[in-house]
Amino acid sequence: xxxxxxxxxxxxxxxxxxxxxxxxxxxxxxxxxxxxxxxxxxxxxxxxxxxxxxxxxxxxxxxxxxxxxxxxxxxxxxxxxxxxxxxxxxxxxxxxxxxxxxxxxxxxxxxxxxxxxxxxxxxxxxxxxxxxxxxxxxxxxxxxxxxxxxxxxxxxxxxxxxxxxxxxxxxxxxxxxxxxxxxxxxxxxxxxxxxxxxxxxxxxxxxxxxxxxxxxxxxxxxxxxxxxxxxxxxxxxxxxxxxxxxxxxxxxxxxxxxxxxxxxxxxxxxxxxxxxxxxxxxxxxxxxxxxxxxxxxxxxxxxxxxxxxxxxxxxxxxxxxxxxxxxxxxxxxxxxxxxxxxxxxxxxxxxxxxxxxxxxxxxxxxxxxxxxxxxxxxxxxxxxxxxxxxxxxxxxxxxxxxxxxxxxxxxxxxxxxxxxxxxxxxxxxxxxxxxxxxxxxxxxxxxxxxxxxxxxxxxxxxxxxxxxxxxxxxxxxxxxxxxx
Amino acid sequence: xxxxxxxxxxxxxxxxxxxxxxxxxxxxxxxxxxxxxxxxxxxxxxxxxxxxxxxxxxxxxxxxxxxxxxxxxxxxxxxxxxxxxxxxxxxxxxxxxxxxxxxxxxxxxxxxxxxxxxxxxxxxxxxxxxxxxxxxxxxxxxxxxxxxxxxxxxxxxxxxxxxxxxxxxxxxxxxxxxxxxxxxxxxxxxxxxxxxxxxxxxxxxxxxxxxxxxxxxxxxxxxxxxxxxxxxxxxxxxxxxxxxxxxxxxxxxxxxxxxxxxxxxxxxxxxxxxxxxxxxxxxxxxxxxxxxxxxxxxxxxxxxxxxxxxxxxxxxxxxxxxxxxxxxxxxxxxxxxxxxxxxxxxxxxxxxxxxxxxxxxxxxxxxxxxxxxxxxxxxxxxxxxxxxxxxxxxxxxxxxxxxxxxxxxxxxxxxxxxxxxxxxxxxxxxxxxxxxxxxxxxxxxxxxxxxxxxxxxxxxxxxxxxxxxxxxxxxxx
Ligand SMILES: [Zn+2]
Numbered sequence: 001x002x003x004x005x006x007x008x009x010x011x012x013x014x015x016x017x018x019x020x021x022x023x024x025x026x027x028x029x030x031x032x033x034x035x036x037x038x039x040x041x042x043x044x045x046x047x048x049x050x051x052x053x054x055x056x057x058x059x060x061x062x063x064x065x066x067x068x069x070x071x072x073x074x075x076x077x078x079x080x081x082x083x084x085x086x087x088x089x090x091x092x093x094x095x096x097x098x099x100x101x102x103x104x105x106x107x108x109x110x111x112x113x114x115x116x117x118x119x120x121x122x123x124x125x126x127x128x129x130x131x132x133x134x135x136x137x138x139x140x141x142x143x144x145x146x147x148x149x150x151x152x153x154x155x156x157x158x159x160x161x162x163x164x165x166x167x168x169x170x171x172x173x174x175x176x177x178x179x180x181x182x183x184x185x186x187x188x189x190x191x192x193x194x195x196x197x198x199x200x201x202x203x204x205x206x207x208x209x210x211x212x213x214x215x216x217x218x219x220x221x222x223x224x225x226x227x228x229x230x231x232x233x234x235x236x237x238x239x240x241x242x243x244x245x246x247x248x249x250x251x252x253x254x255x256x257x258x259x260x261x262x263x264x265x266x267x268x269x270x271x272x273x274x275x276x277x278x279x280x281x282x283x284x285x286x287x288x289x290x291x292x293x294x295x296x297x298x299x300x301x302x303x304x305x306x307x308x309x310x311x312x313x314x315x316x317x318x319x320x321x322x323x324x325x326x327x328x329x330x331x332x333x334x335x336x337x338x339x340x341x342x343x344x345x346x347x348x349x350x351x352x353x354x355x356x357x358x359x360x361x362x363x364x365x366x367x368x369x370x371x372x373x374x375x376x377x378x379x380x381x382x383x384x385x386x387x388x389x390x391x392x393x394x395x396x397x398x399x400x401x402x403x404x405x406x407x408x409x410x411x412x413x414x415x416x417x418x419x420x421x422x423x424x425x426x427x428x429x430x431x432x433x434x435x436x437x438x439x440x441x442x443x444x445x446x447x448x449x450x451x452x453x454x455x456x457x458x459x460x461x462x463x464x465x466x467x468x469x470x471x472x473x474x475x476x477x478x479x480x481x482x483x484x
Numbered sequence: 485x486x487x488x489x490x491x492x493x494x495x496x497x498x499x500x501x502x503x504x505x506x507x508x509x510x511x512x513x514x515x516x517x518x519x520x521x522x523x524x525x526x527x528x529x530x531x532x533x534x535x536x537x538x539x540x541x542x543x544x545x546x547x548x549x550x551x552x553x554x555x556x557x558x559x560x561x562x563x564x565x566x567x568x569x570x571x572x573x574x575x576x577x578x579x580x581x582x583x584x585x586x587x588x589x590x591x592x593x594x595x596x597x598x599x600x601x602x603x604x605x606x607x608x609x610x611x612x613x614x615x616x617x618x619x620x621x622x623x624x625x626x627x628x629x630x631x632x633x634x635x636x637x638x639x640x641x642x643x644x645x646x647x648x649x650x651x652x653x654x655x656x657x658x659x660x661x662x663x664x665x666x667x668x669x670x671x672x673x674x675x676x677x678x679x680x681x682x683x684x685x686x687x688x689x690x691x692x693x694x695x696x697x698x699x700x701x702x703x704x705x706x707x708x709x710x711x712x713x714x715x716x717x718x719x720x721x722x723x724x725x726x727x728x729x730x731x732x733x734x735x736x737x738x739x740x741x742x743x744x745x746x747x748x749x750x751x752x753x754x755x756x757x758x759x760x761x762x763x764x765x766x767x768x769x770x771x772x773x774x775x776x777x778x779x780x781x782x783x784x785x786x787x788x789x790x791x792x793x794x795x796x797x798x799x800x801x802x803x804x805x806x807x808x809x810x811x812x813x814x815x816x817x818x819x820x821x822x823x824x825x826x827x828x829x830x831x832x833x834x835x836x837x838x839x840x841x842x843x844x845x846x847x848x849x850x851x852x853x854x855x856x857x858x859x860x861x862x863x864x865x866x867x868x869x870x871x872x873x874x875x876x877x878x879x880x881x882x883x884x885x886x887x888x889x890x891x892x893x894x895x896x897x898x899x900x901x902x903x904x905x906x907x908x909x910x911x912x913x914x915x916x917x918x919x920x921x922x923x924x925x926x927x928x929x930x931x932x933x934x935x936x937x938x939x940x941x942x943x944x945x946x947x948x949x950x951x952x953x954x955x956x957x958x959x960x961x
Contacts, residue, residue, distance in 0.1 A: 025579045029799045031572065031680040032559045032581060034713050064795050066841070068818055075798020124812075128803065257841035259850060262685035262792055264714050 001044045001168050007112050007136035008035030008078065015175060019118070019129035027134035029073030034263050037062075041136035042085070044168040045110050046269070046277050048138060049086030051162050051284055052105050058269050060085045062110075062261040067254050070128050071115035079139075080109035081258040085267070091162065092286060093154040094304070103155050104143030111137050138168075144183070144194060149213035153206055156180060157308075161285050165310045173205050180204075182213055185230075186220045195220070196230040200244050202237045212237040216244050288313055296326035305334060311348045319355035324362050332358055336376060340383045352386035353379075360410045370414060370421050371471055378413050385413075423470040425477070428461070431469070432477045435460040446482055454478065487512035488641040489958070491694040492550055492701050495644050499549050506539040506549025506593060509644070513551045513595050517642050520961045525617050526627075526637035528556045529564055530596040538593040547705060548591025553643035555634050556597035557604055558689065559678040560584050563594070567680050568612040568633075569602045571800045571807045571825030581678020582710045583647060583689050590705045595643050598633030602827045603797065604654055604682040606630050607899040610890055611829040618886075619662060620959040621925055625883040628658030628899075634692045635662040640961060645693040645702060649679055651686045652785050653878075653903025656915035659692055660878035660928020663917045663957065665945070666692045667699045670936045671910035672717035675710030681796040683789035684715070686907040695955055696916060696946040700724035703938060719936050727939035728946040733767030735944065738871030742778035743902055748880035755927040756877040759918035759948065763875065766947050773867040773874060777859045778905055782897060784856035785904040787840050787849050794837030800825060832893060857908045864909045868934045873944050876902055878915040878928030902930060912938045916945045917954040926954075 006013055009026035026033040049056050063081035089105035115133040119126045140159065146152050160171035160178055171178045180203045185195040198220065203212045215237075220230055234253070235244040283291075285307050292303035292313070307313045312333070319329040337358070341351060361378055364370050370378060385408055414420055422428055435457055436443055446453045454475075461474045487495065487509050498504045517530055535551065542549040554560065557567045559577035566572045580588070587594075601611035609617040609632025617632045619625040620640040627636040631648030635658035638646050648655040650668035659666025667690045674689045681687060691702035703724040710716045739760060744753055764770045802808035802821030809820030826834070840849035867874060880901055889896040906913045911932055918929035929948070933941035949955050 025577075028804060030559075030577065030579065030805070031565070031567070031575065031799070032557075032577070032676075032678040033579075034677050034715075036712060036714050066795050066798060068798065068801060070801075070803045070814065073799060073804060075801060076795050255843050257795070257838065257843070257846075259791060259795070259841050259846070262683075262715070263681075 001041055001136040001138060002170060003038055003040045003044065003136050005038055005040075006134035007038050007041045007110065008134055011134065013135045015177075017131055019127070019131060022131040023133070027073070028130050029075075035078060035261075037264060037267070038136060041110060042267070042269070043277060044136070044166075045085045045108060045138050046274060047166050047281065048140070048163065048168055049089060049108050050274075050278050050281060051166055052086075052089040052091050052108070052140070052159075054086035054089030054105060054108060056269065056274050057083060057085055057087065058271060058274075059083065060267045060269070062264045062267070063258045064261045065111075066257045069114070069117075070126065071117050071130075071133070073115070073130060073133060077112060077114065078261055078264070079111035079258075082260075083266075084109035085269075091155070091158050093151065093158045096148070096150060101145075101151065103145045103151075106141040106143050108138055108140050111139060113137050144185075149210045149217070152182060152213055153210050156206060156209055158285075161308055165282055165285055176204070180209055182209065182216075184213060184216045184220065186217060186224065196232050198230065198232065198244075199234045200237055201234060201247065202239070204239075208237060208239055211242055212244060215242060219244065282310065285310075292316075296320065298326055298330055302327075302330045302334065306330060309348060315348055315351070315355055319358050322356045322359040324355075324359045328362055329355075329358065332362070332379070336379050340380060344387060352390050353383050357382060357386075357408065357410070364410045364414060368421060368423055368470060370410075371467075373467060374414075374421065377417070378410055381413050381417065382408050382410065420468065421470045422465055422468045423473055425473060428465075428469055428473055429477055431461055431464050432457075432474065432481060435464070436481060443482065454482075457482075486516070486641070488516040488644070490644060492547070492645050492698040493695070495550055496546075506542045507536075509549055510535055510539040510551055510593055510595070513641075513643055516640070517595070520620075520640050521642060523618060523623055523961065524620055524636050524640045524642065525615055526598055526633045526640065526642055527553070527596040528566055528568060528599050528612075528614060528633065531563055531594050534563060535593050535595050542591045542593060545589065545591030546701065547587060549593060550591075551593045551595040551644050552587060552702075553595055553598050553634055553637045553646040554584060554587075555600055555631050555646070555648050557600060557649060557680040557682075558584055558647065559680065560594065560597065563597065565597065565680070566614075567603050568600045568614055569825065569827070569830070570613045571821070572680075572805075573613075573807065575806050577678075579678065582675035582712060583678065583706045585678075586705050587647075598631070598637050598646060600633055600654075601630035602830050603680070603793070604630040604649055604651055604687075605793070605829050605833050607653070607657055607896055608884075608886075608889065609633060609636075609658070610886060611827055613827050616886060619883045619925075620961055621663060622883065622923075624885055625925070626661070626886055628661035628879075628883065630654040630658075631666070631692060632658045632662075635659050635664055635666065638662070638664045638692050638694060639959060641958070645691060645698050647689055647702070647706070648692045649682075649687055649689050650903075650907065651682050651688075651789060652907050653900040655690045655692060656878050656903050656906075656913060656928065656930060657899060660915040660917075660930075661883040661926065663920075663926030663928075663954070663959070664692055664694060665696055665699050665914065665916050665949075665955065666690065667703065667914045667938070667941070668906065668912060669703065669707060669938055670717075670912045671907075672715055673719070673912070673936065673938070674706050675708075675713040675716045677710055677712040677716075681792075683792040684796060685792060686785075686789055688907075696914070696942055696949045697725060697728060699914065700728060700942050700946075703942075707938075717936070722939055724938060724942055727943045729943060730947050730950050731767075732763065732944055732947045735768045735873070735940070736871040737763055737768045737770050737944065738773030738867050738874040739770060740773050740775045740778070740867070740874060740876060742775050743876035745880070745901075748877070749882060749921070751921045752877055752879070752881055752927050755919040755921070756875075756929055759929045760875050762951060763944065763948060766951055768944070770875075771871055773871055775860070775863040775867060775874075775905065777856060777863050780856045781860055781905040781908055782901055784853040784860070785900070785908055786836065786897060787853035788857065788908075790833040790837035791840045791850050791853075792837065794834045794841065797826075797830070797834055829893070860905050860908045861910070864905075864911055864932075872933075872940050874932040875944075876930045876932065878902060878930040882921045882923070882925035882927055906930075906932055911935055912941050914941050914945045916949060917957070918948070918952070919954055920957070926957075
């Protein structure tokens, strides 16, 4: 969860600090310390529950999950077991056959993260970093509704979108802020019930979700087809080899000896507070998607892409508000903007160009100052200049010196680059005449019916004018001249 | 009279009048420690230097200049806190417990950290990982436990007052056996932050003192909600000393038949019955009450307390602090650290608790014990509809000989038979001196009150104390 402090103490949660600099007696499990629940973490769990259609428990409990490991300072993890904070929810994902598929959510519970063991290559010892110990986590458990690896990926992406909309998690799988343990079982087509369940761990990217599950399904089917039996076990996904390997069987599984944590009183959540949180929820992706299709007349594919990230949707709506037609804004965002952002490895939140600047360029197309090709040039130029105005060359660190406050306008760039479209009919007529008299063969063939040569003539005019000619006017002039 | 023999109130008065200085009080206490400690062995650590500084710097505050011993399971920043366990022998806390923070604010002087049964698990202080403490009334005998060090230190005048902790009787039982006053407050009344946990849903810190008035005075300092302890109750704290009116006319005192059982020492029984008669003589009404589930309390207590302990003590794994065995592999490091660091009783309880929580046994043990706990709570709720407080013996017998029960854990567990229920119910209870056996060993009277009604408990105890002089008797050391 994206809380500023840990779940049971006041230590910061920021990623990447020096080892053991974000710790205190509570999160390193000193003798005698006690946990105090971070209210923000509880609020985040409730937000997530509400956004995934769960029932929020007004009475829930924390429990201790007991096991020994050096990265677990108390010898137990504070989690929720019998009475989780959220239960019985669902999310809809896009189904492969088109339309939607509903995936049930069994429960969402809160718990604390463990630390990190660092195995020193030099010495005969390991080190432990407790910075991550006590960072609040939510575990979202789904019902056995997912049927294919692709659906699993869809489900994970949907969860990620929702979590990011809510601002409760950044959804970064590589940094471990979104993790996935997948339970896989196969059964003969048409049979009822579920087969033997195998848990697959260590899946730390969307790509690996698909690969690990596809492999595991294949392995299970093959085992059964060869007359073998499956065992309930936990398997690790080997990202290098692309296979899963047995970690421990059911018999070797830990007995976690869960019991209610006596250091934390039962969690009683006020109905009024739940309603306040419900009222503060942002518009969620499914609803936004429908609204984008309905209100802006966007194709579903555009609406889906724009609503995948809340910041993207916000950018789009600002552009429309500033005067862009929805489809034009969508096209430019999906095309040029995303292309340039990806090139600089920036998220939409960090876009050097704001929606008003895009609208500024679109207006110059509309009023005929520039054509679409020129507009792309202006856009890229503006993007790059603004990028350098706001960021240093690495593109990562914002410059500490105050960047000039004044943003670039399209007009400035058009002027500087001499990009103004030639719309002077007299000037263009001269060029058209020049082209026609230099190509008598082509003129004759055109007049003989080879009309596709029109493109050749336009191209020649553009070449001479270095792309500045108003294409509409050029077409008109050529049409007139060639018909006589 | 020697200053170390005084209680908080008298010492306070002398210091306030300027007749003695905190330094003189401390010198008297340290002198007493020098004189008797080799026989009593109440302290794990005597903090001579730190005490000197504290006495010199003491100015103002209700406990300013008063030497108060602290059981060695409460974290004191910069001063070793061992829990009388080899596994924490070298542990120096980097933080201060809430209770000792409050004592510091009130100006106390720390003469030292007192001995206990390792991790507060025991009833005789013989389970200390370092050495047993002796009962000042008879050095051959145990002082009770687990706060045996604190009770003995108070009884032997090696401090003015002390703090103990009570999980199943660990304040009241040693107070009774050492002839001093010991109060276990309502669960949630005093913060547990910094108290090294034995069984979190039972543990409660309280005063061990020479008089009831002193217990009330200490409660005024240590009681109250603590944002660092989620189980500490946001309940208003009264002035406990204001409750000590001496007048208990018309108060209803319940006497449960379940606390006068076959097999208990007849001398203890008659002494306690005598004390209850004396309360009647002071104008209280004595009524029969029943606490029908008392028989199950020891079983329920030992299942729940050991379950919690098995988890609470998992952190002593050699990774972060305390003892670490040298080993080639992680598992070996764990097992050797814990095998070498914990004593037999601690290991026994970790195993009991681990078993009770194991899958397949959880329902039969842990869950059933929780149900019993609820029934015992209800027993008290019912009884308190009829009476204001309940009076019982604190223990079934007076102090026993060292080694008498070490070979039979079950016998040892039964020393808590009259105190366990109170912890299961979470109610407050005090033990006060109410006489002596023919052999000259102190006997304790237990007075139990409603949740957060320490005031009536203290009031009855104080009225009894005013009418008797058992509390003035001192062991000849
Ligand atoms: Zn912390």
